[in-house]
Amino acid sequence: MSAYSSQETNCVEVGHTSNGAAVRDTKDRSADYFTTTGQQWAAFIDAVKDERFE
Structure with a gap:
């Protein structure tokens, strides 16, 4: 799955795999x-939502 990101320059593309995600x-x-893996991806998304990378 990917989405148009307008004028943003720091973008990644994420695709579903049979057991998680592929990122480029x-x-x-x-x-x-x-x-x-799906578990790793979910943990990463949770960390982003919790602003642990700020």
């Missing part, structure tokens, strides 16, 4: 990607 940099789509 939208500025360099020829570069590789990384995958996470």
Whole structure:
């Protein structure tokens, strides 16, 4: 799944996999990607929502 990000320059593209997510940099789509499990992805999203990276 991806969405148009207008004029933003720090964007990633996230796709669903059978057991989690695949993530890549939208500025360099020829570069590789990384995958996470569903549990890892959920923990990351929770941390973002809790502003643990601020």
